[in-house]
Amino acid sequence: MASFKAVVIEKSDGGTKASLTDFDENNLMDGDVTVRVEYSTLNYKDGLAITGKAPVVRRFPMIAGIDFAGTVEASGHPAWKPGNKVVLNGWGCGETHLGAYGAKARVKGDWLVPLPASMSAREAMAIGTAGYTAMLAVMALERHGVKPDRGPVVVTGAAGGVGSVAIALLAKLGFSVSAVTGRPQESAYLRNLGAAEIVERNELTGPPKSLAKERWAGGIDAVGSTTLANLLSMTRYGGAVAACGLAGGMDLPATVAPFILRGVCLYGIDSVMCPIERRREAWKRLESDLDRQKLAAITTEIALADIFEAAPRILAGEIRGRIVVKIG
Ligand code: NDP
Numbered sequence: 001m002a003s004f005k006a007v008v009i010e011k012s013d014g015g016t017k018a019s020l021t022d023f024d025e026n027n028l029m030d031g032d033v034t035v036r037v038e039y040s041t042l043n044y045k046d047g048l049a050i051t052g053k054a055p056v057v058r059r060f061p062m063i064a065g066i067d068f069a070g071t072v073e074a075s076g077h078p079a080w081k082p083g084n085k086v087v088l089n090g091w092g093c094g095e096t097h098l099g100a101y102g103a104k105a106r107v108k109g110d111w112l113v114p115l116p117a118s119m120s121a122r123e124a125m126a127i128g129t130a131g132y133t134a135m136l137a138v139m140a141l142e143r144h145g146v147k148p149d150r151g152p153v154v155v156t157g158a159a160g161g162v163g164s165v166a167i168a169l170l171a172k173l174g175f176s177v178s179a180v181t182g183r184p185q186e187s188a189y190l191r192n193l194g195a196a197e198i199v200e201r202n203e204l205t206g207p208p209k210s211l212a213k214e215r216w217a218g219g220i221d222a223v224g225s226t227t228l229a230n231l232l233s234m235t236r237y238g239g240a241v242a243a244c245g246l247a248g249g250m251d252l253p254a255t256v257a258p259f260i261l262r263g264v265c266l267y268g269i270d271s272v273m274c275p276i277e278r279r280r281e282a283w284k285r286l287e288s289d290l291d292r293q294k295l296a297a298i299t300t301e302i303a304l305a306d307i308f309e310a311a312p313r314i315l316a317g318e319i320r321g322r323i324v325v326k327i328g
Pocket of ligand 1: 043044045129130133156157159161162180181182183201222223227243244247248269314315316317318
């Protein structure tokens with residue numbers, strides 16, 4: 001009977017427990033495409049799942065891991081045939097459907113996007129769900145009409161995964177980017193990614209005013225809570241903020257003043273159930289608009305067995321940039 005090594009989460013003593021174990025291939029869930037997983041990544045949500053800090057996993061046992069890149073091994077789906085290179089983000093993988101931290105995954109063909117032709121599986125996972133979410137946020141600002149000539153834009157949680165990719169993308173598109181970080185020691189790293197200004201996190205964590213001095217034409221927020229509330233109050237007339245994260249908290253202690261007095265828009269960014277057409281567009285844009293040298297500079301590679309040490313560190317905000325996980 002074929003089995004493979006996987007990071008499996010099981011129920012234990014009222015909580016959950018994750019371990020590296022052998023998983024029987026016959027126990028993979030239904031799906032019309034089987035993929036040989038080559039790389040995955042460590043996202044904030046993976047940190048929550050592995051540590052059990054939030055109820056991310058809703059089916060047990062669960063193979064953790066919300067995203068992968070790999071090669072199709074078998075397919076009953078008309079769009080895919082063996083040998084095709086594919087990427088998957090979200091759709092409940094690692095939450096309700098067996099996920100990415102194992103050598104094989106069986107999923108719905110409708111969930112897959114093609115690996116961009118010029119990209120390796122490792123590069124795609126260096127981007128991962130964090131980077132693809134950053135791209136979705138940039139696209140939301142663009143649809144709103146935020147352009148470099150409207151003024152500077154801001155990225156919070158700057159030295160993290162979403163933040164690092166967002167800065168690199170926005171800088172390449174010609175924006176003047178302010179990077180908000182609680183790690184001023186990472187200023188050189190952030191400037192190398194293209195940040196024009198470094199803003200200390202505590203400038204945005206105080207009690208939010210309804211309206212503050214207008215500062216940024218747009219923003220990408222990975223932090224939530226008082227940071228997002230302050231960001232809204234500092235957004236220029238007619239500007240927009242794309243909210244995608246909760247690294248600082250789930251609440252939003254804001255007033256409606258920025259919306260009704262400055263016409264500010266707040267866009268919600270969801271990567272998990274995002275429609276397939278927008279995903280394809282995001283991955284095309286990542287192929288053309290993300291500097292690969294910068295991507296390499298933000299990437300650290302680990303093995304499956306290292307996940308357990310890295311998971312609490314991403315929740316503590318200690319990981320810089322992106323972590324790829326070598327699977328194959
Ligand atoms: P990371 O841990 O890599 O980055 C988060 C960053 O936020 C940290 O590096 C740190 O940046 C900052 N931060 C951490 N804790 C706090 C705090 N208490 N107060 C203020 N800032 C803090 O995570 P990711 O970039 O992978 O993900 C960021 C967020 O986006 C997460 O909440 C994640 O769940 C969410 N997300 C949402 C998605 C969606 O579909 N909407 C998809 C992907 C991610 P610094 O040190 O520079 O201040």
